[in-house]
Amino acid sequence: MTRIEMLREAAVLLRVPDTLGDGALLKSLAFSTRGPRHVRKALAPLEGFVADLDPEALAHMPEGSFGQAVHRFCVDNRITLLRPRMTERLRAVSKDRVVAVRYAATHDLVHVLIDEGTDYAGEAAVYGFACAQGYSAMHWVAFVLTCTLWPLMKPWQALRIWRAAIRGYRKGRRAPLLLAVRFEDLLGEPLLDVRRALATDAV
Numbered sequence: 001m002t003r004i005e006m007l008r009e010a011a012v013l014l015r016v017p018d019t020l021g022d023g024a025l026l027k028s029l030a031f032s033t034r035g036p037r038h039v040r041k042a043l044a045p046l047e048g049f050v051a052d053l054d055p056e057a058l059a060h061m062p063e064g065s066f067g068q069a070v071h072r073f074c075v076d077n078r079i080t081l082l083r084p085r086m087t088e089r090l091r092a093v094s095k096d097r098v099v100a101v102r103y104a105a106t107h108d109l110v111h112v113l114i115d116e117g118t119d120y121a122g123e124a125a126v127y128g129f130a131c132a133q134g135y136s137a138m139h140w141v142a143f144v145l146t147c148t149l150w151p152l153m154k155p156w157q158a159l160r161i162w163r164a165a166i167r168g169y170r171k172g173r174r175a176p177l178l179l180a181v182r183f184e185d186l187l188g189e190p191l192l193d194v195r196r197a198l199a200t201d202a203v
Contacts, residue, residue, distance in 0.1 A: 001093055006030035021084035025104040029093060032100035035136045042180040043098045048091055050105045051184035055081050058187065066194045067187035069112050077118045082108050099135050102179040109183065112191070113200045114171050120150050121160040125168030132172025135179065175199040 001009075006026045013023030034040060055074070058081075061067035074081050084105050094101050107126070114129055116122040124146045130139040147165050151158035175198055186194045195201040 003030045017080050020080050021082045024082050025084040028100045028104035029097055031138050032097055033136050033138055034096055035099035036134055039099055042177050043102060047098045050084050053083055064190050066189055066191045069191045070109055073112050120154055120157055121164035124161045125164040128165040128168030129172035132169045171200055
C-alpha cells in the first residue's frame with residue numbers, strides 16, 4: 001500500500017468513531033519512516049503490540065490513577081480514545097513500523113503523561129517531546145512546521161505554542177525512551193507516581 005493510498009483510507013476511517021484508531025494508525029504510517037536503528041531495537045519486543053484499552057474500565061479506575069486521568073482527558077477535550085484494532089491487514093501494513101504503531105497507539109496517553117492538552121500548544125509540546133526522544137525524522141518536520149505555521153495561523157497563541165514546544169522538548173530529553181515502556185500496564189497506578197517514575201513530571 002502506497003502512502004497516498006494509506007492517507008485516502010485513513011481519511012475515510014477517521015470519519016467513523018469505531019475506526020478512528022485505525023485511521024490514526026494509517027495516517028501515522030503514511031507519514032512515518034522506520035525510525036533510527038537504536039529506537040527500533042529498543043521497541044522490538046513490542047512489535048505488533050497494541051493494548052486493548054477499555055474506555056468504560058478507565059472511567060471506573062480509582063480517582064487520581066493514570067487510567068482515570070486518561071478518561072478525564074478524553075471527556076474534558078471531547079475526544080474519543082484512539083484504539084487501533086490490529087487486524088491482520090493492519091499488521092501486514094505496519095510490519096517494520098513499530099515506532100509509528102507505538103506512537104499512534106499511545107498518543108493520547110502521552111498527552112496525559114506529559115500533562116499537555118489537545119490545543120495547538122499541547123500538540124506542539126507532544127511533537128517537541130517526540131523530537132527529543134528521537135522517534136523519527138518526520139517528527140522534526142512536523143515540529144518545525146508546528147513552530148512556524150501554527151503561530152502564523154494563530155498569532156495570539158504564538159508565545160504559548162513556542163513555550164509548549166520547548167517544554168515538551170525538555171521533558172523528552174529528561175525522560176527514558178517512553179515508547180519502549182509498556183506504560184499501559186500502569187493505568188491503575190497513581191498518575192503522579194507514574195509521571196515521577198517515567199520522569200515526565202514538571203521540568
